[in-house]
Amino acid sequence: MNIVHFTYGRVNPVSANGVNYVILNLSRALRSAGHDVRVVSFSRKDTTPTTLDRDGLPVEVYPDPMSGSLRGLTAIVERLETLRRRGELDVLHLHLAWHIHKVPIVRWALRSGVPYTVTTHCGYTQDRIAHHGWRKKLALATWETWTLNNASAVHVICKEEATDLRRLGVSAPLFQIYNGVDVESLPTQLDEMSLKRELSLPRDAVVGAFVGRLAPEKNVDGLVRALGLLRQRGHHDVHFALIGPYDQPTHDLLSSIARADDTVDRLHLLGARYGRAKYEALVGADFYVHPAWSDVVSIAVLEALALGLPTVVTRTSYVSYLYNTGAFVMAEPYPQELALGIAALLSRRSDWAQLGETSRQLIMSEFSWNAIAQRMADAYAALAEGRPPVQASSIEDR
Numbered sequence: 001m002n003i004v005h006f007t008y009g010r011v012n013p014v015s016a017n018g019v020n021y022v023i024l025n026l027s028r029a030l031r032s033a034g035h036d037v038r039v040v041s042f043s044r045k046d047t048t049p050t051t052l053d054r055d056g057l058p059v060e061v062y063p064d065p066m067s068g069s070l071r072g073l074t075a076i077v078e079r080l081e082t083l084r085r086r087g088e089l090d091v092l093h094l095h096l097a098w099h100i101h102k103v104p105i106v107r108w109a110l111r112s113g114v115p116y117t118v119t120t121h122c123g124y125t126q127d128r129i130a131h132h133g134w135r136k137k138l139a140l141a142t143w144e145t146w147t148l149n150n151a152s153a154v155h156v157i158c159k160e161e162a163t164d165l166r167r168l169g170v171s172a173p174l175f176q177i178y179n180g181v182d183v184e185s186l187p188t189q190l191d192e193m194s195l196k197r198e199l200s201l202p203r204d205a206v207v208g209a210f211v212g213r214l215a216p217e218k219n220v221d222g223l224v225r226a227l228g229l230l231r232q233r234g235h236h237d238v239h240f241a242l243i244g245p246y247d248q249p250t251h252d253l254l255s256s257i258a259r260a261d262d263t264v265d266r267l268h269l270l271g272a273r274y275g276r277a278k279y280e281a282l283v284g285a286d287f288y289v290h291p292a293w294s295d296v297v298s299i300a301v302l303e304a305l306a307l308g309l310p311t312v313v314t315r316t317s318y319v320s321y322l323y324n325t326g327a328f329v330m331a332e333p334y335p336q337e338l339a340l341g342i343a344a345l346l347s348r349r350s351d352w353a354q355l356g357e358t359s360r361q362l363i364m365s366e367f368s369w370n371a372i373a374q375r376m377a378d379a380y381a382a383l384a385e386g387r388p389p390v391q392a393s394s395i396e397d398r
Helices: 019-030 071-085 102-112 125-129 132-149 161-167 194-198 220-232 250-258 275-284 299-306 321-325 337-347 349-366 368-384
Strands: 001-008 037-044 051-052 057-063 091-096 115-121 153-156 175-178 206-211 236-242 269-270 287-290 312-313 329-332
Touching: 001 019, 001 071, 019 037, 019 057, 019 299, 019 368, 037 071, 057 071, 071 102, 091 102, 091 368, 102 132, 115 368, 125 132, 125 206, 125 349, 153 161, 153 368, 161 175, 161 321, 194 206, 194 275, 206 275, 206 299, 220 250, 236 275, 250 269, 275 299, 287 299, 287 337, 299 312, 299 349, 312 337, 321 349, 329 337
Parallel strands: 001 037, 001 091, 037 057, 091 115, 115 153, 153 175, 206 236, 206 287, 236 269, 287 312, 312 329
Antiparallel strands: 051 057
């Protein structure tokens, strides 16, 4: 199969952008299985076409049309047409929620008979549409729903996303395949005490971790409020380490909440960390919390489970269909419910070893990128043959 991913940016592997992680790891697994994969992208950082090598994956980057020139857009259409004529393009895979740039690409695909699919990446949940609401409602009324409905099929990462799309009037065929985690690349021999040493905490301090952008949809302010509620309920030894990039307004907001709740010495904003430094911070924590208002079984959650961390995940992170695996504790995204979920996890410390083993087994059996790539390759084959993909079997159906 010849697959072209179309996205935005330079697909930087050292980034907080989860879409980059997905494209890179899915492409690597597909290439290992013998498929030809390349990425075509727009970027504001490039004024001329550039080809980057991302660990053997070619990423062709063109100037962003929003920077004042349509040359990049014209060049992408010409490049895709060249690949089609050479027989080197079977399926076009879009990863661009809300970007208007994709419209000429979609028009070309429809004209040329090239099947395309769209991965939604949790871009169409109600809370994310409410953010910049009028702009997104305008996009839905003009190009966004049109792009989705003309797709050969739309790829949703979780079943709950399908409901979001149907509510918006999306009528295209849908198929569900989860994201994966790069189990083979997780570092070993990590120092489990490095985080507590860095924070000058005693060995018996209890540290919860979160990894991701400290952004509104991640509900980190709710998590910090939950820390105050835990303190009120007698959990004075609990600390939170938030690992990820943030801006000054977010820093000020979280700090003000911590001051009001008298938890300044319990809240640790560590900033962005990548690679071994991120994983060392993770294994240095005692448990993981994912408080998001909306997400699609986050990569960070999968990595925490792969590392065997006892984990609390909000139901709105779209994990409901995995709950019966017994790999995590589920909670609602409100501070009171987050605090209750964390307290429930803390009360089960004798079960943490078993929770960790269950979560590791789940990841190894269902969420390795090789398994995900095989399901996606089957979907691509169906699209190339002009039929919607058969729903891939998944853990919740067994």
